[in-house]
Amino acid sequence: xxxxxxxRWKVVELIYADRSVEVCYDESTxxxxxxxxxxxxxxxxxxxxxxxxxxxxxxxxxxxxxxxERWRKVKRVKSEEGEEQEGEDED
Ligand SMILES: [Zn+2]
Numbered sequence: 699x700x701x702x703x704x705x706r707w708k709v710v711e712l713i714y715a716d717r718s719v720e721v722c723y724d725e726s727t728x729x730x731x732x733x734x735x736x737x738x739x740x741x742x743x744x745x746x747x748x749x750x751x752x753x754x755x756x757x758x759x760x761x762x763x764x765x766x767e768r769w770r771k772v773k774r775v776k777s778e779e780g781e782e783q784e785g786e787d788e789d
Contacts, residue, residue, distance in 0.1 A: 705731075
């Protein structure tokens with residue numbers, strides 16, 4: 699049997715940038731979870747992936763990063779078209 703982490707998420711209100719944000723707090727590990735990275739925490743689920751923080755300050759920084767991301771949204775540099783151009787065509 700594996701030792702599963704069963705979080706007991708509590709939705710707590712965090713005042714950030716003059717607005718209130720609902721975040722998840724697990725009383726057993728005393729970790730805060732980012733509600734944007736792992737929305738499932740609000741439904742008491744166990745996120746596969748998430749960002750966890752031991753204090754509210756760190757979480758606020760993280761939320762700020764999300765906001766910046768949203769504002770920026772548009773430009774994501776895609777480097778997947780892996781063709782490198784040598785610059786000169788041979789005739
Ligand atoms: Zn996040």
